[in-house]
Each structure stands twice: as C-alpha cells, then as structure tokens.
Amino acid sequence: MPAPIRLRELIRTIRTARTQAEEREMIQKECAAIRSSFREEDNTYRCRNVAKLLYMHMLGYPAHFGQLECLKLIASQKFTDKRIGYLGAMLLLDERQDVHLLMTNCIKNDLNHSTQYVQGLALCTLGCMGSSEMCRDLAGEVEKLLKTSNSYLRKKAALCAVHVIRKVPELMEMFLPATKNLLNEKNHGVLHTSVVLLTEMCERSPDMLAHFRKLVPQLVRILKNLIMSGYSPEHDVSGISDPFLQVRILRLLRILGRNDDDSSEAMNDILAQVATNTETSKNVGNAILYETVLTIMDIKSESGLRVLAINILGRFLLNNDKNIRYVALTSLLKTVQTDHNAVQRHRSTIVDCLKDLDVSIKRRAMELSFALVNGNNIRGMMKELLYFLDSCEPEFKADCASGIFLAAEKYAPSKRWHIDTIMRVLTTAGSYVRDDAVPNLIQLITNSVEMHAYTVQRLYKAILGDYSQQPLVQVAAWCIGEYGDLLVSGQCEEEEPIQVCLVTLG
C-alpha cells in the first residue's frame, strides 16, 4: 500500500484544477483514500491525512469524518501528532457536539506534560474553544499553571483563565489567590495577559473591582516605566515601548478609575504625561493616545485633563489618516453630551468631515453635527446639513431628513425659516422622508396660522415643477385643499401674487 500523498503535494495538485468540477473530483478521490486509511487505523500517516483534510476543509469541503482522528492524534505521544491534532480540534470540533468532550482527559494530561510546548498546545486549545463543561473540569489545572514560575506557561494560563471565566463566571473566585503577584512579573507577556485577566475580573464583578483598586499605584508605576525607559529593542514599536501593554494598562485604569475619585486622582498625572508625550506621527502612538482619551473621559478626571483629551480628538480630526479621523468622530460622539462645550469648539472641523469620501466617517460626522446643533448655530449648521442632504448617498437621506426636521422643530429661529427648511427637505429628498413626517408637517403648518398663505403658495410652486416626490405632493395636496382660497386670492404679503392654474395631478 503506497504511502498517502504528502500535504504539499496535494495542495499543488489541487491548485492545478482548472474548474470547480475538476477540483471537486480531486478532493473526492483524496477523501476516499483518506477515509480508507482512517478505517485501517493507520497510526503512521494519520497526521498527514488529517493535515490534508484540514486543507480541504478550508476550501469549503466537509471534513467531519476527521473529528475522531483529531482526538486520536491528540492522544498520541508524538509532538507532531499533537500539534496537528490540536489544530484539527480547533478547526473541526465545536462545543455543540458531544465529541469535543472526549478531548477533556487528553487536555488534562497534556496540561501536566513534561514538555512545555505540549502544555502550551493544551492551554491554547482550552483557551480558544473550551466548552463550559471542559472549563469546569479543567479550571483547577489552569489555576495551578497560573502560579508557575515558567513565564511561557504562566502567560498562556492567564488567558486560558480569561476564557474559563467568560464561559463559567462562577469560577472567577478560584483564580483570585493566583492573581496576587501577577503584576510583579518582569516578563511583558505575563504582564500583558495578567492585565487582561484582571480587566476581565473587574468588569464582571464589583467586588473584584473594589478589591483590585489597590493595584492602581502599581499599574501607574509600570506604565511610567514603559514611557520613561530607554529604547528596549525587544518591545519597541516605532520608538514606543510595548504599545500593546500600554493600551491594556490604560484600559484597566479606566475601569478602576470609573466612579472613584481617589483612583482617578492617582492616575491623573500619568494620563496627562501619556497624553502630552506620546509620539503622534505613527498609528501606534495614536492608538495609545486614543485609549488615553477614552480613559480620561470615563474616569473622574480634572476639567483640565478633559479639555486636553477633547483637544487630542480635535487634532485627530485634522489628521491625514482617515482611520484616526474615524476614531476621533466615534469618541466625540460618545462625549458630546457630557462635554458639549468642549466639543462645540471643534464644530467646524466636524462639519468639514461631512464632505469626507468615506461613508463611515460621513455617518459619524452627520450624527455628531446633529448633536451639536443649538439655538446659536442653527442657521449656519442647517445650511451645511441641507447641502449634505443634497449630495449624500441614498443610505443617509432618511436619517438626515429626520434629523433636520427634529433640529428645525427644536431651534427654528422663525416660523418662516422653519417652513422654508421643511420645503427644502421635501424638494431635495422628498422620497426618502419617513412616513410620520407628513402628518407632523401638516400639524406644524396648521399651527402656524400666519404662515398659511405663504406655505400654500410655496408648496404650489414646488409641485408645479415636479410631483414625483410623494410626501411633498401629499403635504401640498392637503395644504391646497385647506388653504386653496388663500392661494387663489393672492393674499400672501411676502410673495408676488401668482397666477393659479388648475393642475390635474396624474
């Protein structure tokens, strides 16, 4: 019996297929060969066959018949087998199938293996796809490894613990003792994963949160060291030391400082330091600034610090990098209610973003613009928003129209301005206006007694030109019906009297 074709040979062969049918034929042939090889319980080539199966699975072909084979590979003593076996388990098995539980014992053994790379495979698999049952069974092993001095395993155990907690929140308590000295580690991998673990625990439990507040000074110290330390080649990214760790620490500080004056005060200085000293020329520095801004805005920070944060966002808005502009708009949207005046200062830049080419940026700029409209800026803002309504993509028009109606209702400087604005919306984006707009409009017109003549005249003129937009026609028809006498008698003082002809609306 010839040895089964090697993986890379198979890949090469499959790639020569010129049609989908040809590929399917090759795959079916190979699957048949693999199936009979599995039936023969061939230990030697099981690894190779499962690897090929995983390739075919990625192409979209069914591979469920390989699931049990993955388990056999995991149970093998050979590292090669385990590597592919665990990979196969992560790709082919999922917790909805009972089959996955058969892995539990193997994983338990491998968590206690003498080789750290095998332990690593087990931790990785458990941390990626462990079901609640598996997590319950193996939490104790993970907790043990969380206390090991081997940093390679400790960092993996920390993230595995995160997964366990996500799956079975009641188990969180058992990891508490092991967290005691996590932040004393020098190893960045362990530090990073520890911070992730602490974050998860604090987010889920107010008690844990209260318990871990005492770590704020230590976190501040670690962050300070990262910023002040000289060049560290191992963790350097464009002149910044371990940005991943910096970002996670800032996020944990956010959670710890929220609603707590003392903690917020303790982190005030370091936040100001990061906010002012971080290099902004590359994405990595801006990533840290972004996280810093989010933290400043969420904790009980001094007003000076908050203004600093908003100004960073303002500078982000002017950045050439559209990604930076995007996150700036998202963040400003979150803070516009609480720090309204500070955000108002950046209104013109925000309005400029309405002209951006990117749809996501435009949407946020639109939402933010509406949030910034007030009695003082209504005229100027409405001009920009009406222009936007005119030129924007169809997907925006309905929301924009609704937003304009709302803003006009709240802040209209005069009745005439209000009606003019509504008219403008109906004529430029009439077909996108929401159904409830028509009765609301009619109500508005009814209540503006002194504007009846003006309104009916303008509406009449509007539909003379074009009666394809239904809401416009509906409102106009109603108006003409109600105030037709005013129209015919030319009683409007503001406009020239017009010749009214009877128009049959087809």
Add this chain to the structure above:
Amino acid sequence: MQFMLLFSRQGKLRLQKWYVPLSDKEKKKITRELVQTVLARKPKMCSFLEWRDLKIVYKRYASLYFCCAIEDQDNELITLEIIHRYVELLDKYFGSVCELDIIFNFEKAYFILDEFLLGGEVQETSKKNVLKAIEQADLLQEKTEYVSQQEVLWV
C-alpha cells in the same frame, strides 16, 4: 477578538481563526458575507467598518486581506498594530512572506498565530519570544520524528 480571517483578492479563504463557538454553517455564512463586504470597499476608505454588531478591522498586505472582528470596547487602532505584528512574524518566519507561503504552509501560519494570540487576546508582545517558541517547537517536532526511526514522515 472574535475571529480573524485571511483571504485573497478573489475571496479565497487562506486562514480562519474563530474565538467564538459557531456552527460550520454560520461560519461559512459570516465568511461569505464579510469577504464580499470587505472586497467591495474602495482603497480610499478607512480600515474600519461596522458589520452586524461587530467592529471590523481590516488591512490588505500585498494580495492578502487580514480581517479581524473585535468587540465594542476593543481599540481599533491597536488592532491594526496586532495585524501588523502578525504579518511581521510571518515575514520573519518565512523570510519575506507571500501568499503562496501561507497557502502551502497554512498549518505553520496557524502555529505562529497561536503563539501570538490566545483566546483572541495578545499573549506575547515580544516578537523575539514568539519566534523563539516556534523555533523550539519546530525543533522538537524534528527531534521526535528522528527518534521514531522512520524517514521523516512529516506531512
């Protein structure tokens, strides 16, 4: 991170790492829709988009799209750095990596990813340490194959 997908400009999947439990059918549906959405994006658009209730961060490196789905509280900009770090790791391991390397050595791409991320979070922030771990694991693989006294039977 909920999942990471690598796909070509023709929409062919090169790697899929899922950190949330979903059926094969659901994964296929998500993959198909997301790939379509990302491929339809113009070059001038930003790297982020909202899709269902997730934030999607994507970046194209040569002929491969790297696409991650992150949660609301995750930092989009640092996710770009995570993607970039993974690309650097692949580049260092394969020596000037290209799509063909990922196609023919997909299992290695997974091994490297699994030394860098675990459960959707970064487990190691030092490039050197990730590569060292992979190197050692590869050596261990060769050693055990040799010991089994057969011709190196690796896949």
